[in-house]
Amino acid sequence: MAIACPVDxxxxxxxxxxxxxxxxxxxxxxxxxxxxxxxxxxAEFLGYDPxxxxxxxxxxxxxxxxxxxxxxxGAIRAGETVLDxxxxxxxxxxxxxxxxxxxxxxxGVDMTDAMIERASASALAAGLGQVEVRKGDATSLPVESAxxxxxxxxxxxxxxxxxxxxxxxxxxxxxxxxxxxxxDILLDVELSEDTRRNxxxxxx
Amino acid sequence: xxxVLNRLGFEDVRILERFDSFRATTKEATARKYGVHGANIxxxxx
Numbered sequence: 001m002a003i004a005c006p007v008d009x010x011x012x013x014x015x016x017x018x019x020x021x022x023x024x025x026x027x028x029x030x031x032x033x034x035x036x037x038x039x040x041x042x043a044e045f046l047g048y049d050p051x052x053x054x055x056x057x058x059x060x061x062x063x064x065x066x067x068x069x070x071x072x073x074g075a076i077r078a079g080e081t082v083l084d085x086x087x088x089x090x091x092x093x094x095x096x097x098x099x100x101x102x103x104x105x106x107x108g109v110d111m112t113d114a115m116i117e118r119a120s121a122s123a124l125a126a127g128l129g130q131v132e133v134r135k136g137d138a139t140s141l142p143v144e145s146a147x148x149x150x151x152x153x154x155x156x157x158x159x160x161x162x163x164x165x166x167x168x169x170x171x172x173x174x175x176x177x178x179x180x181x182x183x184d185i186l187l188d189v190e191l192s193e194d195t196r197r198n199x200x201x202x203x204x
Numbered sequence: 205x206x207x208v209l210n211r212l213g214f215e216d217v218r219i220l221e222r223f224d225s226f227r228a229t230t231k232e233a234t235a236r237k238y239g240v241h242g243a244n245i246x247x248x249x250x
Contacts, residue, residue: 034231067225068242167212174249188239
């Protein structure tokens with residue numbers, strides 16, 4: 001993954017497009033998209049436990065649009081603080097909240113109002129009081145420094161044009177010894193400048 | 205990605221798993237062209 005984006009990429013337009021697409025996922029998860037959604041995909045393609053997913057609110061799992069599975073990377077322990085960057089409708093966030101339990105904390109950050117509302121409502125419905133959802137984006141996390149044990153993220157960092165800033169923020173919020181359990185897109189080929197300038201390819 | 209995380213000072217950086225996340229989507233051909241896939245990546249802050 002290239003850490004720099006083309007200097008003339010319209011990052012505001014990119015943010016708008018990303019926000020638009022994922023708001024639509026919440027509103028109509030069964031709609032037409034270029035990526036898979038939902039608990040069936042999560043279990044079949046990414047190895048999530050179907051029983052664990054069935055225990056979560058259906059509105060949350062239906063709007064899941066991750067690309068890999070941060071929960072298969074390493075254990076999340078009781079009492080830990082987890083940060084989910086770009087938590088979306090909250091499926092990974094709620095799974096993390098169940099793992100940290102009532103003595104831990106699961107913080108979700110998302111830039112899309114529809115996602116924040118959905119994740120917050122689902123946490124409430126699931127009785128997970130250790131969940132807190134905040135508005136923000138990966139390049140300016142609304143989280144104190146050195147307070148997070150585990151950062152998770154699923155299919156989000158690849159959509160952030162200012163990757164250096166996003167990674168600097170991850171370093172800032174992690175405690176010393178803290179873990180990054182990153183589920184994201186990798187490319188086998190280096191993209192040309194023209195390709196990296198194409199917003200349609202960034203968003204799908 | 206691994207190089208980026210190593211450069212930032214992370215330790216124990218590893219790709220643990222890869223996923224064919226775009227199989228059977230409308231963008232499968234584009235994903236194949238650029239070798240795009242989902243991946244699980246671990247790293248630890250010193």
